[in-house]
Amino acid sequence: MKTRIWPLSILSLLCLVLYTACHTSKPSLDNDPEIANDISADEKKLFDAKEGGEEVRIANDSVEYEIIIIDPGFNVWVNSIARPRGYYDQTFLENRNQLFVTEYNARVIQPNRFSPDLYEWQINYDRFTDYGYEVNYLLYNYFIYFQRKYNQRLSGFVPRI
Known part of the structure; x- marks a missing residue:
């Protein structure tokens, strides 16, 4: 009789571990409540605006590129x-932009x-x-704006101001 209980207890333990492993998940990176809770009333008004503000054109003719932000x-x-401007140094901005662009582009190709x-x-x-x-x-701040407005997370960093 003990030989039957032993395999059943191992099987029960294994099922419990598998059940727990399947139902325990990391918090989603999208729809992150940590981002949503950090947004002020003034910022929320800007996000809810349907009109206003002009498009932002980021361009440099010497390296032949252009980004237009219409949001x-x-x-x-x-x-x-x-x-x-001047709060972050250029190296910081370049490193974060590289992370954000990589993740953003990965999401573009997964509609x-x-x-x-x-x-x-793609960018x-x-x-x-x-x-x-x-x-x-401007590119870095657009990514911060984008993540905060649409409650997204493009990297392991919470987009804060």
Whole structure:
């Protein structure tokens, strides 16, 4: 009789471990409550704006690139809520932009997994090209704005201001 209980207890323990492993998950990176709870009322007003703000064009003719940000509210957000120019150094901005661009582009090519309304076009960002401080500053802040507005997380870092 003991020989029957022993295999059953091992089988029960194994089932319990498998059940626990299958139902215990990491918090989702998208729809992160830590991001949502960190948004002020002023920032929320900018995110809810349907109009306002002009498009932001980031360009440098010498390296032949252009980024146009059409998201309403970004221009006002970057000038009123984002950290001021000079707060971060260029190396920091370049490193974060490389992380954000890599994850953003990975999501663009997975429209069944990530919303194609949020992730429309790939961003061609070359880490060996010196885009200058202003471009890296605006691109970095757009990623922060994007993550906070749409409650996304493009890296292991919580997008804070």
